[in-house]
Amino acid sequence: MMTAFVHSISGEGPRDRAYLAVVMLLVLVVFAVPLLGLSPLASTPLGLDGYQVNLIGQVMAFALLALSLDLVWGYAGYLSLGHGLFFAIGGYLVGMHMIKLAYVGQSGVPTFLNYMGLSEFPFYWSGMEHFWVALLGALLLTALVSFVIGFLAFRSRVVGVYFAILSQAFVYVAMLIMSRNDTGFGGNNGITGFQSLFGVPLSAIESKVWLATASALVTLLTLILLRRLTRGPVGKLLVGVRDDEDRLRVLGYETLWLKIAVWCGSGLLAAIAGMLYVPQVQVASPQLLSPMLSIEIAVWVAIGGRGYLYGAIIGAILVNILKFWLTRFMPELWPFILSGAVLLVVVVLRNGLMDPGPTFRFLFESVRRQKVAGKGEGA
Amino acid sequence: MTSPQRQQTMHGSAQTALYIEDLTVEFDGFRAVDELTLLVDYGGIHGIIGPNGAGKTTVMDVITGVTKPRAGTVLLDRTHDVIGMHLSDRAAHGIGRKFQKPSVFEHLTVRENIALGVREYPDSLLREVLRGGGPAKRARVDEVLDTIALAAVADAEAGTLAHGQKQWLEIGMVLARDPRVLMLDEPVAGMSNTEREATAELLQRLRSPERAILLVEHDMQFVGQVSDRVSVMHEGKLLADGTMDQVTSDPEVVRVYLGR
Numbered sequence A: 001m002m003t004a005f006v007h008s009i010s011g012e013g014p015r016d017r018a019y020l021a022v023v024m025l026l027v028l029v030v031f032a033v034p035l036l037g038l039s040p041l042a043s044t045p046l047g048l049d050g051y052q053v054n055l056i057g058q059v060m061a062f063a064l065l066a067l068s069l070d071l072v073w074g075y076a077g078y079l080s081l082g083h084g085l086f087f088a089i090g091g092y093l094v095g096m097h098m099i100k101l102a103y104v105g106q107s108g109v110p111t112f113l114n115y116m117g118l119s120e121f122p123f124y125w126s127g128m129e130h131f132w133v134a135l136l137g138a139l140l141l142t143a144l145v146s147f148v149i150g151f152l153a154f155r156s157r158v159v160g161v162y163f164a165i166l167s168q169a170f171v172y173v174a175m176l177i178m179s180r181n182d183t184g185f186g187g188n189n190g191i192t193g194f195q196s197l198f199g200v201p202l203s204a205i206e207s208k209v210w211l212a213t214a215s216a217l218v219t220l221l222t223l224i225l226l227r228r229l230t231r232g233p234v235g236k237l238l239v240g241v242r243d244d245e246d247r248l249r250v251l252g253y254e255t256l257w258l259k260i261a262v263w264c265g266s267g268l269l270a271a272i273a274g275m276l277y278v279p280q281v282q283v284a285s286p287q288l289l290s291p292m293l294s295i296e297i298a299v300w301v302a303i304g305g306r307g308y309l310y311g312a313i314i315g316a317i318l319v320n321i322l323k324f325w326l327t328r329f330m331p332e333l334w335p336f337i338l339s340g341a342v343l344l345v346v347v348v349l350r351n352g353l354m355d356p357g358p359t360f361r362f363l364f365e366s367v368r369r370q371k372v373a374g375k376g377e378g379a
Numbered sequence B: 001m002t003s004p005q006r007q008q009t010m011h012g013s014a015q016t017a018l019y020i021e022d023l024t025v026e027f028d029g030f031r032a033v034d035e036l037t038l039l040v041d042y043g044g045i046h047g048i049i050g051p052n053g054a055g056k057t058t059v060m061d062v063i064t065g066v067t068k069p070r071a072g073t074v075l076l077d078r079t080h081d082v083i084g085m086h087l088s089d090r091a092a093h094g095i096g097r098k099f100q101k102p103s104v105f106e107h108l109t110v111r112e113n114i115a116l117g118v119r120e121y122p123d124s125l126l127r128e129v130l131r132g133g134g135p136a137k138r139a140r141v142d143e144v145l146d147t148i149a150l151a152a153v154a155d156a157e158a159g160t161l162a163h164g165q166k167q168w169l170e171i172g173m174v175l176a177r178d179p180r181v182l183m184l185d186e187p188v189a190g191m192s193n194t195e196r197e198a199t200a201e202l203l204q205r206l207r208s209p210e211r212a213i214l215l216v217e218h219d220m221q222f223v224g225q226v227s228d229r230v231s232v233m234h235e236g237k238l239l240a241d242g243t244m245d246q247v248t249s250d251p252e253v254v255r256v257y258l259g260r
């Protein structure tokens, strides 16, 4: 991590500084959450309570989800309004793991299976008490599903708004299927009643702290990894796909496999985000598959700014903190604020907060000029 | 300014690079290219002129694989069936093309644009991504930068270039792979006189006995200046074929151009 860190300092510019600032922020979260969330500091005025730790953890999982979308949208130029599908695959499988774990050494099944007339776990639950089985299952299933969607869409050269609609259709169908009680995953209520993960009870503050820390750490590592990927040859090719795919194809590049690979990679990251998210909210329900959530992911990225990676993280953090705060104090206002923010981004800003465009440029420029003059640096 | 290559082409001893026979392209029943037969030789510059909508760009689209023809044959070296080839195979066989609308990657630097044109591992994208980018690639990029005279702006974002420079950059991207068939769709459109001169000189430098250059251009003076042979297209058909002087004195050609 250190070499990647130093590596990224070498190029100086406002973009590099913004990247570095976000990396620092994530590093700070990784260290601050266990330090301030556990005793002895937890009980001091500086300390974080369970609610705050949990909030940070959820926001970090969303930041990872936003990163995964920025890879396909910001770089390859394909807007997915169905990333909730991969998020949910990760979420449901880690949920199954935790349920199965709770029934180890006990007879009987959860009520939602009882309802189906089952007295034993069906075959696809076997081995789920092992975390690695759930992890592997989530990754393989996500890879398979994303491959099928990617292959169908990219081979038929579905682009632009049609791709967005297609991806939304998949997540919608999945929601309808998972909402049915007879699908075997608890219908509308989803699966819940988790007790512990890695031997730590979910009710304990320790599990909240470690889940939040893990979410921040995975987001940090993913940011560094994707930064390297997108600045290297793969990144150049993705920008090529986004800006002029025919030009790239006529240069002899088989863009189909490139797009499928990036799409699947993005899906896998979203699944991992789901695996981090569900133990923190302690339920995996069709809510994860709601078209609204998938659209919101795109809103976070749009507000932060597409194609910078750190922009997606900033967007996810800002929007979700605002959402947590508002839905606690004035929930009825949230839809209006969200729509307003979207309008602002679409109408006024060119590409989110990271690239506000000519209207706001002069503001930033004058601030920067003052700073530079103060330091006495050259341009 | 008669070059040796020019002599060779004029006497018909050159080899055929592209053999196009009875090529027909239809868009919803409209024939954009209508039973076109055309031979393009190695060693020279072959100009194609014709009014708007004559089908010039469509012919290039078929050769590069962007458009599928309804009927006809396109052979490379009289042996390889181009139409049956995958897009990436066409590029690997040395078919390169500059688009009519300048198509460079605006968010990448000039150097990065050209690097995309170089392939160290033509048969594997994975190996190209993992291992490509060595000194050989960098040397090739520098070579191309010199050829297209953009070395001074090598690290600028392509989007910041002037229109003429973008045209040269796109030629550079295509050139990076040392194409055997180089197709240029309106390379001097929107250029100043000085830029046109520079482009004419560039084209002369790109002549090679191992390369066929197909040039589509509306600027008749430019075509006349650089081409060895000129074909005139009209409504998807070949109207006339020969030297610039021959085709411009053809009564059919005169009628089409004046009757517009």
Ligand SMILES: Nc1ncnc2c1ncn2[C@@H]1O[C@H](COP(=O)(O)OP(=O)(O)OP(=O)(O)O)[C@@H](O)[C@H]1O
Binding pocket: B027, B032, B050, B051, B052, B053, B054, B055, B056, B057, B058, B059, B100
């Ligand atoms: N994808 C397409 N769909 C429908 N019609 C098309 C398509 N591409 C080209 N055409 C039509 O085919 C005809 C030939 O077009 P083409 O672009 O080949 O002409 P051109 O000779 O290159 O003209 P110009 O000098 O204006 O570039 C035109 O009438 C055009 O409208």
Ligand SMILES: [Mg+2]
Binding pocket: B056, B057, B058, B100, B185
């Ligand atoms: Mg044209």
